[in-house]
Amino acid sequence: MTDKTIPTPDVTLILVLPSDHEIRIDLLRIVEARIPELDRNTEYTLKAMAGQAFWRTVPRYDRIQGGITFAYLVKTGQLPLEFATCPHAVPKKYRPI
Numbered sequence: 485m486t487d488k489t490i491p492t493p494d495v496t497l498i499l500v501l502p503s504d505h506e507i508r509i510d511l512l513r514i515v516e517a518r519i520p521e522l523d524r525n526t527e528y529t530l531k532a533m534a535g536q537a538f539w540r541t542v543p544r545y546d547r548i549q550g551g552i553t554f555a556y557l558v559k560t561g562q563l564p565l566e567f568a569t570c571p572h573a574v575p576k577k578y579r580p581i
Contacts, residue, residue: 496508496510496546497509497510499512499553501553501556503556505549505552505553505556505557506549506553507549507550507553507554507557508542508546508550510538511534511538511542511546511550512550512554514533514534514535514538515530515533515534515554516563518533518535519533519563519564519565519580522579522580523580524579524580525579526579527568527569527577527578527579528568528577528578528579529575529576529577529578530550530551530554530575530576530578531547531575533578551575551576554576555567555571555576558578559571564580564581565578565579565580565581566578566579566580566581
């Protein structure tokens with residue numbers, strides 16, 4: 485018997501909340517890891533927090549759904565952020581609490 489490596493397909497994990505909001509886990513993890521480094525006096529978009537290089541790799545649908553879900557997580561107090569501008573503005577801007 486020979487050892488063979490089974491190739492791992494590219495897989496994107498999606499977190500689906502009970503509210504039916506969904507966000508890519510890699511996007512959420514990247515942003516959560518950067519929150520402690522954010523300046524309290526600066527406004528950030530989700531794109532800025534995720535980083536330009538990573539953001540370009542995320543398909544448009546996932547960016548939109550991620551943005552909607554991220555705003556929901558901030559609104560419900562599940563992330564240590566607050567809206568820096570009107571919650572209805574687009575793009576949404578956040579700052580750390």
